[in-house]
Amino acid sequence: MAEALLTLEALRFDAGGHTLIDSVSARIAALRRTVILGPNGAGKSVLMRLMHGLLEPVSGRVHWSGGKAPVQAMVFQRPVMLRRSVLDNLTYALALAGVAAGERRTRAMDVLQRVGLAHLASRPARVLSGGEQQRVALARAWALRPAVLFLDEPTASLDPGASAEVERLIGVIAADGCSIVMSTHNLGQARRLADDILFIDSGRIAEHTPAADFFAAPRSAQAEQFIRGELSWT
Amino acid sequence: MDMIRRSLISAVAAAAVAFASPVSFAAERFITVSSTTSTENSGLFKHLLPVFEAKTGIQVRVVALGTGQALDMARRGDADVVFVHDKKAEEKFIAEGYGVSRQDVMYNDFVLIGPKADPAKVVGGKDITAALTAIRAAQAPFVSRGDKSGTHAAELRLWKAAGVEGDAPTGDWYRSTGSGMGAALNTASSMNAYIMADRGTWLSFKNRGDLTVVVEGDNRLFNQYGVILVNPEKHAHVKKADGQAFIDWVVSAEGQQAIAGYKIGGEQLFFPNAAK
Amino acid sequence: MSTVGESFVTAAGLVVAADPRLLDIVCLSLTVSLSAVFIASCLGLPIGAAIAVGRFPGRRTLTVVLNGLMGLPPVVVGLLVYLLLSRAGPLGALGLLFTPSAMVIAQVVLITPIIAALSRQIVADAWRDYEEQLRSLGASTPRAACTLLIDTRFSLSTAVLAGLGRAVAEVGAVMIVGGNIEGVTRVMTTSIALETSKGDLPLALALGFILIAIVLILNALAHAVREWAVRRHG
Numbered sequence: 001m002a003e004a005l006l007t008l009e010a011l012r013f014d015a016g017g018h019t020l021i022d023s024v025s026a027r028i029a030a031l032r033r034t035v036i037l038g039p040n041g042a043g044k045s046v047l048m049r050l051m052h053g054l055l056e057p058v059s060g061r062v063h064w065s066g067g068k069a070p071v072q073a074m075v076f077q078r079p080v081m082l083r084r085s086v087l088d089n090l091t092y093a094l095a096l097a098g099v100a101a102g103e104r105r106t107r108a109m110d111v112l113q114r115v116g117l118a119h120l121a122s123r124p125a126r127v128l129s130g131g132e133q134q135r136v137a138l139a140r141a142w143a144l145r146p147a148v149l150f151l152d153e154p155t156a157s158l159d160p161g162a163s164a165e166v167e168r169l170i171g172v173i174a175a176d177g178c179s180i181v182m183s184t185h186n187l188g189q190a191r192r193l194a195d196d197i198l199f200i201d202s203g204r205i206a207e208h209t210p211a212a213d214f215f216a217a218p219r220s221a222q223a224e225q226f227i228r229g230e231l232s233w234t
Numbered sequence: 235m236d237m238i239r240r241s242l243i244s245a246v247a248a249a250a251v252a253f254a255s256p257v258s259f260a261a262e263r264f265i266t267v268s269s270t271t272s273t274e275n276s277g278l279f280k281h282l283l284p285v286f287e288a289k290t291g292i293q294v295r296v297v298a299l300g301t302g303q304a305l306d307m308a309r310r311g312d313a314d315v316v317f318v319h320d321k322k323a324e325e326k327f328i329a330e331g332y333g334v335s336r337q338d339v340m341y342n343d344f345v346l347i348g349p350k351a352d353p354a355k356v357v358g359g360k361d362i363t364a365a366l367t368a369i370r371a372a373q374a375p376f377v378s379r380g381d382k383s384g385t386h387a388a389e390l391r392l393w394k395a396a397g398v399e400g401d402a403p404t405g406d407w408y409r410s411t412g413s414g415m416g417a418a419l420n421t422a423s424s425m426n427a428y429i430m431a432d433r434g435t436w437l438s439f440k441n442r443g444d445l446t447v448v449v450e451g452d453n454r455l456f457n458q459y460g461v462i463l464v465n466p467e468k469h470a471h472v473k474k475a476d477g478q479a480f481i482d483w484v485v486s487a488e489g490q491q492a493i494a495g496y497k498i499g500g501e502q503l504f505f506p507n508a509a510k
Numbered sequence: 511m512s513t514v515g516e517s518f519v520t521a522a523g524l525v526v527a528a529d530p531r532l533l534d535i536v537c538l539s540l541t542v543s544l545s546a547v548f549i550a551s552c553l554g555l556p557i558g559a560a561i562a563v564g565r566f567p568g569r570r571t572l573t574v575v576l577n578g579l580m581g582l583p584p585v586v587v588g589l590l591v592y593l594l595l596s597r598a599g600p601l602g603a604l605g606l607l608f609t610p611s612a613m614v615i616a617q618v619v620l621i622t623p624i625i626a627a628l629s630r631q632i633v634a635d636a637w638r639d640y641e642e643q644l645r646s647l648g649a650s651t652p653r654a655a656c657t658l659l660i661d662t663r664f665s666l667s668t669a670v671l672a673g674l675g676r677a678v679a680e681v682g683a684v685m686i687v688g689g690n691i692e693g694v695t696r697v698m699t700t701s702i703a704l705e706t707s708k709g710d711l712p713l714a715l716a717l718g719f720i721l722i723a724i725v726l727i728l729n730a731l732a733h734a735v736r737e738w739a740v741r742r743h744g
Contacts, residue, residue: 054642073646080643083661083743092657096647126744266608266689275708280692297608297689311597312607416707423709441709469597471605 003065005030005148005179006051010060013046020046021057022203028196030065033170033180035194035211037187039226043203044183045152048074051181052150070147071097077153079137081125086117086136089125093140111143115169131162138169142176149173151182155189167193187227191215199223264293265476268305268313270384271414273459274298276434276503281496286483292476300383300414308332308462311469314477316462317484319432320384324460333462337485340493340504341458344388345436346449347419348374348428356428362452363396370396373407375427379418380410384457389430392454419445432457434503459504461485484508517715524716532717536724539697542610542684543677546617547625550677551670553618554625558669559655561626562634576630579623584616588683591616595687608689613697616683621673628669633658636665664736664743671732675725698724 004027013021020043028034028051036044049055051062052074064070082089090108099107112118115135120128125136134154141149151170155163170193174180184190190197194211199220206220218224273279274296283294299307301318305327308316316333318324327333346365348356354372356365369376379386393403402410409427411418415435422429423443431439436447449455461481466472483489490506497503524532561572593599595607595615606612636658644654659666681699688695690704698721705714 049642052646054645074642076642080640081744082657083663093647096649096653124743127742128744264694266691271707275704293694295608295689295691295694297691310599311602414707416704416709419709420706420711439709441711471597471603 003030004028005065007063007065008051008060009063011047011050011057011062012059013050013055014058015046020203021050024060024200024203024205026198026205026208028179028181028198030179031177032195033174033182033193034196034198035190036181036183036198036200037190037194037223037226038185038200038206040185042200044185044200046203047200048150048152048181048183071144072148072150073141073144073146074150074152075134075137075141075154077156079130079133081128081133081136083126084124085122086112086125086128087121089136090140090143094143097144108143111139114172115139115142129162131158131165134158134162134166135169138166138173142173142178146178148179148181151180153183153185155184155186163189199226201226262293263291263476264295265314265473265480266295266297266312267315267317267480268297268299268303268307269317270301270304270319271298271416272319272385272432272435273317275414275416276432276438277498278434278493278496278504282484282489282492285492286480286489289483290476290479292479294480300379300381300386302382302387305332308464311464311471314464314473315480316464317459318384318462319457319459320387321458321460323384323387324462327462332465332468334465336460336462337481337508339459339461339484339508340490340506341456342433342504343450344385344430344455344457345433345447346428346455347422347431347436347445348448349426349444350446351426351444352448354428357448359449360451362392362449362454365449366392366396369428370398370403370407373405375407375409375425376403377418377422377425377427377429378402378408378410379415380412381414383415385415385430385432388455388457392430395454437498437501437503458507513712513715516712517719520712521716521719525720532720534693535696535698535701536720538610538695539678539699539721540724542613542697543617543674545614546621546677547670547674549614549618550622550625550673554622554669554673555629555659555666556655557622558626558629558631559633559659560652562630563637563651563655563658565651573627573630576623576627580627582620582623584620584680584682585686587620588616588686591619591683591687607687608691608695610688610695612687613684613695616687617677617680620680620683621677624676625669625673628672629659629662629666632662632665632669636662664740667732667736671729674728678725679721 006028008024008026011021011024012019024047036047038044046055050057052072053069082092087108090111091104094104094107109118109121112121115138117135117139120132125133128136155166158166167189170180182193197209197211197214198205199207201222206222207214207218209219214223218227279296287293297307297313301320301323304316304318305323307313309332324336328336346362354369354374356368359365378389390402402408411421415431416439418429419431419439420441423441423445426444461484463477463481464472466474485508490508493504493506494502561569561576591612592607594601595604595612596602640658644657649657679699681703684697685700685703688700690696690700698717702714702717705717
């Protein structure tokens, strides 16, 4: 099996008297695309926020290989665009990441070029379409040159055309040498993007297998039911 | 970042412009006079001060309050000169050591104002205490300043002379408003009430409605104005020389003439009577 | 002619004749209130943002107190500032009483809570949308507060205008600390009070109309600029 990116050790997270994540232990592989799959309310978003450090676990821990957390970024379901130009949205993130002032602009323009948004660089980010905003969010994340990129349902609010473009970009970023951890409840998307599937249900891991095995023959009853349920809707 | 810098720079520039103007006032040579609404509202100062300012280059800043407040303001050291009309209170002020000395400047008189319908039947009388007694007997509406001003003090003295026990008359008909001369006149005008006013403010007052002068000319309605330099020994920052210059001018022949020259509709408002 | 009609004619006459004394009074009103708004914004905006974004004990209490202070009675503020600046008071040596600076100070005390409370609300609302993204990018709390102030600038203009409206229309505080000295501390509102006490109600009302017109024009201008900016920047 591939080298580990991070290891989750008996993670638990409570909120409002409910246990949202319970006894989650897993080993996320480096330089692969891990898709967290599961029904709504399974705890996918919470789990990713625990990995990214936006939430602190009640118990257990997130252990990064190499001892300390690498450069990482996260793209959310709804992109948060600052009220400034597309370019300034990227240079802002680079400034926070400690990139030298002289270097920010070139680096930002370079990334915008690669995602095909260079022509929008001077446009106010807030007036772009949802799909364009999500691509700017991806570019902003990518500009940080993260070792791992977290994506929380990145296409859930997009139309099919924009979704396809976002999926394509995720592939490009992964190919650039970035580990991907992404949540979705869209089976088709999981099939297209995943190397590994981490299937969770009610805050616990039901199954963690390579994507090919998962779709060929899910081992857990919950996953099998989920696949059947989702297929019956599509 | 650029945007922040730009907005910061423009903000600081705006602040500099905004501050330049208020600060520039502080550089001028001026004295602060605490005085009464009657002198300010009647327009006397507007007539008097430009003459003094042109002659001496000393700007006179008048803060108009009731006599009681004007004296309190000077007690706290916030005025250089006091120009008020309540001799008893002024003498107390001197006795407490807040004022250097008091000089008579001018007088006018109080008048009893009332509705033309005259429910208390006092019109044309010359005896102010008789008129007040009649108003009280008729329970006709009466508006009082109620603000410890010179006019208020004079009114209370007259009620006492009319045989009222305690500080002031009581009853629904007697309305203590706690306001300046003009505001009290507005109230009386809208209530069609009797009220005691200084003649100067009455003559320059425009919102008379149905009100008119009902009693005047009683010696007890005499209203003396005095001027006092605030004691520099109590408040070291008092502008002694410029304040004294103003006092000297007001009681001089020239100042006294200027006071006598102030008229509204041909009627003289104040009568100079400084000791020669 | 009715008082109101007469006042309209008087107001128009004063404006058309560009009465120099009126101009002085209007200028002083605007200088004092704009200075106060500037200082109150420098204080109130960061305070509001800090309370919205910061996590410290007593934050809720502070919010309640701040909201309560929005209703500070001007006369009480005037009295407090008067006692502070009076020669017998702690700051008497500065000789600021009965100067425009004293009026600025009183108005700053009066409107800083208004600007702070309104900006706290605006920034707190934005923080809900931005928090995860900004924390993901590694923004410190002060940096996040700063970013939010910039990003909510169009909404914050409403908070600042509310402060300006209050400052320019207020009479109780400036009357006490300014003394309504002709040519020095006489502003629109104290002139109106003075003309009312002289019984010249038409002139008082005419000045009132001019004051209302100025406030309306300022608000219309701000609104137009804001609309234009929102259309442009989203």
